[in-house]
Amino acid sequence: MRLILTLTAAALLGSATAKPIVVGSKLDPEAQILGQMLVLTLKNAGLSVTDKTSLGDTGVNRKAILAGEIDLYPEYTGNAVYLFPAAKIGAKQAGSPATIYNLARTLDAKNGITWLRPANINNTWVIAVPQTLAQSQKLSSVADLARYLKSGGKFKIAGSPEFFNRPDTMPVFEAAYGFKLSSAQKLVLAGATPTQTQQAAAQGTNGVNAAMAYGTDATLAALNLVALSDPKGAQAVYQPAPIIRTATLKANPQIAPLLQKVFGTLDAKTMQKLNGQVALEGKTPAEVARTYLKSKGLIK
Template identity: 50%
Template sequence: MRTASLSRRLFTGTLLASLLASGAAQAQTTVRVGSKIDTEGSLLGNLIIQVLEAGGIRTENKVQLGNTKIVRGALMAGEIDIYPEYTGNGAFMFSVEKDPVWKDAKAGYEKVKALDFQANKIVWLEPAPANNTWAIAIRKDVATANKLKTLDDMGRWIAGGGKFKLAASAEFVERPDALPAFQTAYGFKLKQDQLLTLAGGDTTVTIKAAAEQTSGVNAAMAYGTDGPVAALGLVVLDDTKGVQPIYAPAPIVRAEVLEKHPKIRDLLAPVFRTLDGPTLQSLNARIALGGEDAKKVAASYLKSKGFIK
């Protein structure tokens, strides 16, 4: 009896160990995909998930996790494995904002790719050709009435007492390479009552606030690939001094994860090559204005290009 009981215990222990090992192995083979909280973040995150799944890589959906600081922190802490980032953010991440390399798409990519791998063992995969740079958009009626076409025009207009109120995220207001950089270059300084600071980083919300004149807002933080700008009656003012770096979207992945799943690189590269500015504007507009689900928009695009069935 004792022998039988011992055998059962040994069998049970072996089975439990096997199940635990299997669970651990499964966890290790699951790639956790994150993204930023905005419309484009959700789109790109879902594109990554669906392409990896179609390529036989199991994923865990952690899209729209938060702003840049939160998502970047999660990657660094090993809480997520991959997410779409922007090349120009390398200037801020590595405190080299004054380096002119960020104004060149290829050189900026190579710079952040080298810096991030050396410092953090994070791999930057092939970027998209789109430039999702930060911009300021203003209501078209205000721009027309005051002959505002560039940020130079806007700076002079504000300095001369023009009625201006900007909807933006806290990140845009506070980051030295965002609003502060525009203010320094174009000679204006917004007071607190000229700002409506909104939670998160979704430019759809800021653009709608300007379109609807929420709390007197007539201008908005925007991105170069935003779909809603023209559709909601706003215009992007030209950054004639080239204040902003080039922000090309690219998947970034922890090196140890890429070593386990090397085909991630080849699966994502052809997809990101197709994402130029007009393409992202169109896809973003379907989500932000058309009310379509980002997951469905990603799927329809990937199917139309033959990346998934």
């Protein structure tokens, strides 16, 4: 009896002192929704969770997980190009969903980080322009945009510092399609989300007539913007996946099947709808995530 009581007391003490799992996320609506899905799923499973979603951009979340300041956050497979420059991941590899995921998973394993299976979504970087400009100048692709720029067409694009400065974002478009934007053609908005950049383009703020956007943005159609296609495949495939510190996963192995079940229910159409509920309807990411997870029977 004494042994049973001792073990029970130890179990209770261990439960009470268990370190919370810290969940981060990036700033855009999709990242926040996915982050809240992680938070709510883990809480529903009875795990102690600290919510640090909306932590910052890719670099901020990356530094935090490597430093052990967060345990888990939603990342995109295409960011392997940016996160592992020494690997020199080529366009063909980055454009293959399975290849880029396997590269990200393998390269990060040595950093003590595990990539779980991604959702069947490609939220890649895109350039968006107003429909009026697209129609008048016959712009449907980045190749068309390059032609327009070389002919002296008026152009100014709104984006975040990350979009302009990372070597695998706007610089890749420039290199692949043979154009180079001047500083006067860029409106750099610190901490900007795609919703903000698209609003600037739709409203013509400070002469802006183009915007940084993501492939699953629900605001594009609502703001009468056109996402230009990328026929040369300059941008990588960006599938969202939960990434977690391997030590945290080993201590809580039930996390993997729980989160992979959640991400397995997502597709592009579903994500666009969920993004729209935040960006267009004004709902909170937590509210949208909770309603969705409940509708799928994934949480109580």
